[in-house]
Amino acid sequence: MFASASGAHLASGHSTGNMLTLDLFTPNDDTRPVFLTGSFNAWTTHDARFQMQKLKDGHYQFTFNDIPQTGEPFEYKYVKGGWEAEELGADGFPPTNRRMEVPRGKVTDVVPRWKQHGKDYDPAFYPDIQIVAKRFNVPQLRRRRRIAVLLPSDYSQTKRHYPVLYLQDGQNLFEEDAPFGTWGVDKKLAVLSQHGKGAFIVVAIDHGGKERIQEYSPYDSQHWGEGLGREYAGFLAETLKPHIDKNFRTLTDRAHTGIGGSSMGGLISIYAGLMFPQVYSKFMIFSPSLWASPKIYAEPMQFATFDSPTKIYLYGGSREGSNMVPNLKRFKDSVEKSSHGRAHIRMEIDPHGRHNEDRWGAEFPKAAEWLFH
Numbered sequence: 001m002f003a004s005a006s007g008a009h010l011a012s013g014h015s016t017g018n019m020l021t022l023d024l025f026t027p028n029d030d031t032r033p034v035f036l037t038g039s040f041n042a043w044t045t046h047d048a049r050f051q052m053q054k055l056k057d058g059h060y061q062f063t064f065n066d067i068p069q070t071g072e073p074f075e076y077k078y079v080k081g082g083w084e085a086e087e088l089g090a091d092g093f094p095p096t097n098r099r100m101e102v103p104r105g106k107v108t109d110v111v112p113r114w115k116q117h118g119k120d121y122d123p124a125f126y127p128d129i130q131i132v133a134k135r136f137n138v139p140q141l142r143r144r145r146r147i148a149v150l151l152p153s154d155y156s157q158t159k160r161h162y163p164v165l166y167l168q169d170g171q172n173l174f175e176e177d178a179p180f181g182t183w184g185v186d187k188k189l190a191v192l193s194q195h196g197k198g199a200f201i202v203v204a205i206d207h208g209g210k211e212r213i214q215e216y217s218p219y220d221s222q223h224w225g226e227g228l229g230r231e232y233a234g235f236l237a238e239t240l241k242p243h244i245d246k247n248f249r250t251l252t253d254r255a256h257t258g259i260g261g262s263s264m265g266g267l268i269s270i271y272a273g274l275m276f277p278q279v280y281s282k283f284m285i286f287s288p289s290l291w292a293s294p295k296i297y298a299e300p301m302q303f304a305t306f307d308s309p310t311k312i313y314l315y316g317g318s319r320e321g322s323n324m325v326p327n328l329k330r331f332k333d334s335v336e337k338s339s340h341g342r343a344h345i346r347m348e349i350d351p352h353g354r355h356n357e358d359r360w361g362a363e364f365p366k367a368a369e370w371l372f373h
Contacts, residue, residue, distance in 0.1 A: 020067060022052075038074070039072045046082055075099045087113075089112065123190070125190040127151055128151040133146065134146050140234045141215065141232065146170065152198055153193050164256065173186075188368075199372075205240070217267075229272075232272075241279065255281050262286035262360045263288070263289050269288075271299075274296070277310075284371060286360045286367075312335065312345045313370055313371055318350065
């Protein structure tokens with residue numbers, strides 16, 4: 001049986017006999033009622049059985065007298081109706097599910113913001129997305145590639161010059177119909193801009209399809225054949241960056257130039273930084289496939305030779321395989337030993353993180369804010 005804070009009992013399945021009280025504090029600028037949704041009700045929203053009791057302005061409470069045994073971890077979120085009105089974090093994005101391994105006692109939660117009208121962002125801050133070329137010439141590989149830029153929403157209204165972040169796997173960054181999901185970088189940039197944190201340009205470089213692994217491989221491999229990473233890294237630094245700097249208002253120096261990607265895209269971003277340390281000082285590295293190129297740990301780290309420091313944001317999930325977290329720690333140790341204090345590393349490990357675009361997209365705002373502010 002369930003019981004709400006008001007004492008109304010609700011039927012449930014088998015129970016554990018534990019009592020759990022959720023205490024919620026939220027700004028009192030939204031009069032809509034608050035509901036709970038989670039593993040206990042199959043993530044049903046606007047469920048009258050789980051409407052929280054309003055104790056006073058900005059303070060809500062709900063008590064489970066018994067917690068059902070669902071065979072799944074106890075996870076939940078707060079909503080003000082449906083998913084179009086779910087809770088948001090301080091950064092303006094939906095947080096990961098709240099989770100308790102042992103659901104009992106009293107838990108205090110804070111929701112700083114709520115989704116309005118089904119959007120996480122104000123459309124006025126949406127970036128200006130431009131296709132630089134559908135078939136941009138890649139002379140180092142004798143291939144062509146689509147290149148897009150995501151410009152700050154106020155780009156055309158100012159004469160300002162902006163830092164630049166070059167991101168790999170452009171097909172998965174902002175398109176809704178991306179085959180493997182999307183980071184939602186366009187929407188994330190809108191929220192960052194809304195909070196004064198989105199003043200940088202993102203350059204999205206499409207991967208090479210069936211040639212992706214070769215292009216993102218720094219070294220030759222018996223499994224994948226010839227590694228074309230050196231040629232690809234040369235394209236980014238020697239061909240693409242000069243073109244972007246010539247045609248857009250960029251801050252061209254090392255201190256204002258970043259590179260990043262996920263999986264194999266994260267691996268090639270690391271390698272590009274090792275090959276061209278004079279070009280990049282900021283690295284957004286999510287779940288890099290370090291296992292694919294063990295030689296990279298032994299590459300000389302040249303970051304120590306530059307006046308401006310190097311910032312490296314490393315992310316990995318514990319559910320991405322047994323080697324992901326140890327490999328990240330090994331790489332972090334390698335950089336710290338070789339850079340003589342010139343490389344500043346922030347490593348974030350998500351104990352529940354999996355290898356997918358949705359999780360990398362969730363990490364993007366936090367990484368971008370740390371790298372560029």
